[in-house]
Amino acid sequence: MIESTSPSPRWSETWLNRLLEVAPLSDAAQDAVRRAPQLFRQFSAREHVVRDGVRDPGMRVMLSGLACRYKHLPDGRRQITAFIIPGDVCDFGFISDSPVSQDIISLAPSTIGIVDLDRLATIVELYPEIMTAILRCAAIEQSATQELLVSLGGRNALHRVGHLLCEMHHRLDRAGLVRAGGVFELPLTQSEMGEALGLSTVHVNRTIQMLRRLGLAIWRDRIVTLPDPESLARLCAFDPSYLKAQRD
Amino acid sequence: MIESTSPSPRWSETWLNRLLEVAPLSDAAQDAVRRAPQLFRQFSAREHVVRDGVRDPGMRVMLSGLACRYKHLPDGRRQITAFIIPGDVCDFGFISDSPVSQDIISLAPSTIGIVDLDRLATIVELYPEIMTAILRCAAIEQSATQELLVSLGGRNALHRVGHLLCEMHHRLDRAGLVRAGGVFELPLTQSEMGEALGLSTVHVNRTIQMLRRLGLAIWRDRIVTLPDPESLARLCAFDPSYLKAQRD
DNA sequence: CGCGGAAATTCACATATGTTATATGTTTGC
DNA sequence: GCAAACATATAACATATGTGAATTTCCGCG
Numbered sequence A, B: 001m002i003e004s005t006s007p008s009p010r011w012s013e014t015w016l017n018r019l020l021e022v023a024p025l026s027d028a029a030q031d032a033v034r035r036a037p038q039l040f041r042q043f044s045a046r047e048h049v050v051r052d053g054v055r056d057p058g059m060r061v062m063l064s065g066l067a068c069r070y071k072h073l074p075d076g077r078r079q080i081t082a083f084i085i086p087g088d089v090c091d092f093g094f095i096s097d098s099p100v101s102q103d104i105i106s107l108a109p110s111t112i113g114i115v116d117l118d119r120l121a122t123i124v125e126l127y128p129e130i131m132t133a134i135l136r137c138a139a140i141e142q143s144a145t146q147e148l149l150v151s152l153g154g155r156n157a158l159h160r161v162g163h164l165l166c167e168m169h170h171r172l173d174r175a176g177l178v179r180a181g182g183v184f185e186l187p188l189t190q191s192e193m194g195e196a197l198g199l200s201t202v203h204v205n206r207t208i209q210m211l212r213r214l215g216l217a218i219w220r221d222r223i224v225t226l227p228d229p230e231s232l233a234r235l236c237a238f239d240p241s242y243l244k245a246q247r248d
Numbered sequence C: 001c002g003c004g005g006a007a008a009t010t011c012a013c014a015t016a017t018g019t020t021a022t023a024t025g026t027t028t029g030c
Numbered sequence D: 001g002c003a004a005a006c007a008t009a010t011a012a013c014a015t016a017t018g019t020g021a022a023t024t025t026c027c028g029c030g
Helices: A010-021 A025-037 A116-124 A126-155 A157-174 A190-197 A201-213 A228-236 B009-022 B029-035 B117-126 B128-154 B156-175 B190-197 B203-211 B229-236
Strands: A003-004 A039-041 A048-050 A059-064 A065-070 A078-086 A103-106 A108-116 A184-186 A217-218 A221-226 B002-004 B038-041 B048-050 B059-063 B067-071 B076-086 B103-108 B110-115 B183-185 B219-220 B223-225
Touching: A010 A025, A010 A059, A010 A126, A010 B059, A010 B203, A025 B038, A039 A078, A048 A065, A065 B128, A078 A126, A078 A190, A108 A116, A108 B076, A116 A157, A126 A157, A126 A190, A126 B067, A126 B076, A157 A184, A157 A190, A157 A201, A157 A228, A157 B009, A157 B190, A157 B229, A184 B190, A190 A201, A190 B128, A201 A217, A201 B029, A228 B110, B009 B029, B009 B059, B009 B128, B067 B190, B076 B128, B076 B190, B110 B117, B128 B156, B128 B190, B156 B190, B156 B203, B156 B223, B156 B229, B190 B203, B203 B219, B203 B229
Parallel strands: none
Antiparallel strands: A003 A039, A039 A108, A048 A103, A059 A108, A065 A078, A065 A103, A184 A221, A217 A221, B002 B038, B038 B110, B048 B103, B059 B110, B067 B076, B067 B103, B183 B223, B219 B223
């Protein structure tokens, strides 16, 4: 892990854009958001970003890369509870000062911005709209967790995998990380996807090949291609509204 | 549904006790909490408490009875995402002003207290400790959702059912709703339990009888008896720490 | 450039859980 | 107080998914 205090200009926009998606911010507030993170940590793939129990305070914002949150099962397996993409807040425990009892691990080389909590308090007092935006992000995350619950409880393997691909496509697209033709990077192992979806590695593999044979998804070398996202969404009953801040 | 403005004195204590579990409150704040709900709705079993999309503003607090939150599956099935017991806030959408896209339905005759949002804002401004407590409750709920996710993703039927029984036992106990000998009311249908755990009704039934044969749980006529909660907890790797506000 | 280890793939087989059906209580509404 | 609707229980059978192992492909690294 490498630490630095000099941001790349792209990073500050990543988080700002996310907040602007869920709430309008005045120019002054936008500037405050840009300058909020003062510490940056770079992780290589499969490094712990947060280790259970160990909490150094601060709000952590994903700025580049990919990570996931997970819980341990008694027999050593893991259940991944969320994938964290650029723009996401890593965990919202700071809101209620309750540390999350979960590990966060990077899946690809990643950058995380850290906002000191006192600094955040000051900013938020000055621009309460920022707090509103953050709370909306928290609500969306809760909503995504519940949708994953629906997948595990009510969808078969094909729909689970397809639905997750739709979700990643949708989220990465909004973050500007999908290239033309529905092509995006998903630096995930099939085994890791299984850990999120409650499926064995072997069955994830079978399912992916089924999707490939259906012409709905191609996944090779960490690159996913969705030639026809609408069809896939229809097949899996993917409705992205759960990822939006649903105001009036 | 019957509406009234005259509370039973027990009701106000239910919610107050919950908040006191997660954060200390001054006497004045406690009094404010007691007087916060001004409208009370009584539902009979299987009535909609909140219907998707329909949102009349206000924070809803469960004061007696049992309810659940659920999402619809495309084929008409439902995925229950949470059980709501006395003391629980029905949904935390009001925090970020994003209405939850879920239905809430009563499973037994229930009372719900409604706190007007303007009134809540006033109270919370006067006693910020109350907002802290509410946010901690929200964090606990998120944590419970994730634990259910772990169940669906990583536990077999026996452990899923056992774990849920442990959780309900634990939560109801803290609400003072467990009688001596580990006896408590669980006015749930086996089919409804299946809708929460991603199991068919038939298999829930099989599993319950297995638990009965093991002498770990008896469930008859909406009454659950856990003769040896510790053994059951051990079997299912139930660790209640995820239900606590984990401050230092 | 080639080596070593990790992913991906494939196969045969095991099994937990789903499905359909029927019988038997048990509420509930009229 | 009856009848309809619902909840539980049980059985036989179907199947989606898991397991263990072997093979191949890929990728980072020296």
